[in-house]
Amino acid sequence: MISIDRVSRSRILHEVSFEARPGRVTGFLGPNGAGKTSTVRILLGLDRPSAGTATINNRPYASLPRPLTVVGALLDGSGAHRARSARAHLRWMAASNGLPRARIGEVLEIVGLTEAARKRAGRFSLGMSRRLGLAAALLGDPPVLVLDEPFNGLDPAGIHWMREFLSRCAAEGRTVLLSSHLLDLPVDDVVVINRGRVVAQGTAAEVRGEHESLEAAFLSLTGAASW
Amino acid sequence: MRKLLGLPTAWVGLVLGLIAAPALVFVNTPGLRRALESGQIADLGYENLGIGLLGALILGVVTVSSEYTSTSDDAPDARQMTATLLAMPGRSRLLLAKGTALSLVVAVQGALTASATVLLTQAMLPKYAPPFEPARIAAAVLYWVLLGLLAYAITLIFRNGIITLTVFIVNSSVVSVSYLLTKLTPWAAYLPDIVGAHMFLRSNPGEVHIPPVTAGLVMTAWVAALLALAAKLFARRPA
Numbered sequence: 487m488i489s490i491d492r493v494s495r496s497r498i499l500h501e502v503s504f505e506a507r508p509g510r511v512t513g514f515l516g517p518n519g520a521g522k523t524s525t526v527r528i529l530l531g532l533d534r535p536s537a538g539t540a541t542i543n544n545r546p547y548a549s550l551p552r553p554l555t556v557v558g559a560l561l562d563g564s565g566a567h568r569a570r571s572a573r574a575h576l577r578w579m580a581a582s583n584g585l586p587r588a589r590i591g592e593v594l595e596i597v598g599l600t601e602a603a604r605k606r607a608g609r610f611s612l613g614m615s616r617r618l619g620l621a622a623a624l625l626g627d628p629p630v631l632v633l634d635e636p637f638n639g640l641d642p643a644g645i646h647w648m649r650e651f652l653s654r655c656a657a658e659g660r661t662v663l664l665s666s667h668l669l670d671l672p673v674d675d676v677v678v679i680n681r682g683r684v685v686a687q688g689t690a691a692e693v694r695g696e697h698e699s700l701e702a703a704f705l706s707l708t709g710a711a712s713w
Numbered sequence: 714m715r716k717l718l719g720l721p722t723a724w725v726g727l728v729l730g731l732i733a734a735p736a737l738v739f740v741n742t743p744g745l746r747r748a749l750e751s752g753q754i755a756d757l758g759y760e761n762l763g764i765g766l767l768g769a770l771i772l773g774v775v776t777v778s779s780e781y782t783s784t785s786d787d788a789p790d791a792r793q794m795t796a797t798l799l800a801m802p803g804r805s806r807l808l809l810a811k812g813t814a815l816s817l818v819v820a821v822q823g824a825l826t827a828s829a830t831v832l833l834t835q836a837m838l839p840k841y842a843p844p845f846e847p848a849r850i851a852a853a854v855l856y857w858v859l860l861g862l863l864a865y866a867i868t869l870i871f872r873n874g875i876i877t878l879t880v881f882i883v884n885s886s887v888v889s890v891s892y893l894l895t896k897l898t899p900w901a902a903y904l905p906d907i908v909g910a911h912m913f914l915r916s917n918p919g920e921v922h923i924p925p926v927t928a929g930l931v932m933t934a935w936v937a938a939l940l941a942l943a944a945k946l947f948a949r950r951p952a
Contacts, residue, residue: 531802532795533951548802559799563791567779575796582800622796 488512488630488663490525493538497682498524501538504677504687506663508629511656513673513690514665517708521682522665523562526634530559542630554583558623560633564615565622568608572599572618575607579622593621612639631655633664669701676700680708769819769857770881773864776815778874804948808869812940815865816858823857824850852925859936863905866936869943905935 488506493499499521506512516522527533529540531547540546542557550556566575576590594600597617602610607618616639623631636652637645653672656662664671676693678686685707686693690700697703780794801807827850868877923931 527951530799532798548804550802553802554800561791561795561799563795565791565793565796565799567793568782579796579800 487543487661488529488632489539489541489544490529491539491541493525493528493535493540495524495528495533495536495682499528499535499682502679502682502684503538504684506661506675508661509656509659510674511652511662511664511672512675512677513671514663514677514679515669515704516665516667516679518667520679520708522667522679523634524682525679526559526561526632526663526665529632530557530561552583552626554579554585554626554628556626556628557630557632558626558628559631560616560619560623560636562634562638564607564610564618566607566615566618568606570607571604572607572610572621573603575618576622576625580625583626585625589625589627593624596624597621613641613644616640616644629659630661631663633662635666636664637666637668669699669704678704678707769823769861770864770878772819772822773815773861774868774874774877776811776865777868777872778877781872781874805944808944808947812862812865815861819858819861820854823854827853827857852929855929856932859905859932862936863939866939866943869947870939905932905939 487508490502490504492501492503494501502525514522524533528535529547547553547557573590576593580587580590594603597620599614599617599621602614610618636648640648649672652662652664673690676687676690677684678693694700694703697706780797781792783792797807831850864877864881868874871877
């Protein structure tokens with residue numbers, strides 16, 4: 487369970503509040519620059535809000551003793567130093583949270599990087615970097631997943647795989663929060679943000695409302711239709 | 714804080730792994746080789762220990778700068794620091810772990826290099842070389858560790874290794890700005906990099922004589938102050 491409670495950050499976010507519940511994929515949607523990444527970074531303790539609280543299972547991220555076992559996060563890039571191999575990157579991440587080494591092989595298998603495990607992260611393609619980032623997120627088999635633009639840089643097969651994967655995670659009872667500027671996503675709940683304010687939230691059907699598609703609803707909510 | 718210290722060696726091992734891969738490659742080659750090479754030509758082994766500290770500096774810098782280099786051209790803003798903070802969101806704990814790991818690596822490296830240099834000097838120039846004194850070696854190692862931590866703190870303040878490296882390498886190998894300052898005012902002898910040398914050199918760099926223990930304390934104070942500043946900034950700044 488993720489709770490964002492009246493989170494503000496000067497000029498970027500204005501009293502953003504929403505929740506993401508277990509067993510559901512929550513889409514955090516908005517145009518570029520709407521405040522999606524800022525919100526996610528605050529949730530993960532990377533940035534500080536000027537007001538409000540962001541918690542995961544009622545605790546701020548920074549106070550989680552072994553955060554990787556609670557939250558798996560995918561942000562821009564792989565997070566791996568260029569000179570380190572995929573396996574070495576996962577090894578230090580696993581060690582930092584007391585996770586078994588055997589798990590490294592498992593997550594590499596899940597994201598399809600077994601073959602590239604010894605390759606230096608700096609030589610990875612964009613898609614491979616994303617997969618490595620996802621592998622790191624899955625290390626602790628976390629009940630909560632926070633993914634910032636997970637589809638960026640993926641090829642069509644990768645996008646298909648990611649969709650299936652996210653739905654499967656939710657079906658397993660995990661809380662999945664994904665931010666995206668894409669709209670054609672398999673989401674259960676939707677939070678629409680525009681210019682730092684939440685402009686709509688609810689189930690996908692509620693947010694769609696009278697509109698013929700989520701896309702139409704989104705465009706009318708964010709005023710992008712006036713382009 | 715207590716919790717971290719109580720945690721198993723995995724912690725240290727982790728951070729060692731974190732920095733060791735890129736760092737040791739850098740360090741052991743230039744640092745060790747230079748110290749040894751100069752150990753062969755110079756007549757006083759201890760003096761040359763000053764050069765080997767490049768290794769300590771580089772280690773101190775890389776400990777931090779590796780976190781801040783961009784991970785790929787596709788995502789220029791993406792840094793390893795993000796992954797590090799996701800794995801270890803407690804920032805003071807993280808700094809402590811890194812500092813501990815850094816000190817350990819530098820200490821081991823320093824002890825090996827220092828002993829080797831002094832012994833080699835004795836072997837090459839048995840007539841001139843001073844006796845092997847463990848206390849002076851220890852002081853030299855301590856100097857290295859403190860200098861490594863100094864580089865660590867400064868890199869953390871600037872979040873960029875190039876500034877630190879430039880300043881320190883120029884200062885320690887080309888022209889010592891600190892040394893020149895000692896010509897202007899005796900107080901410059903208390904600058905962090907120069908004061909520490911008094912711990913193991915007997916021939917007084919600069920004109921001022923500072924007893925080894927005082928020198929150690931002064932340098933430790935410098936390092937502590939800069940580390941405190943760096944930690945404060947690190948805790949406040951967005952990652």
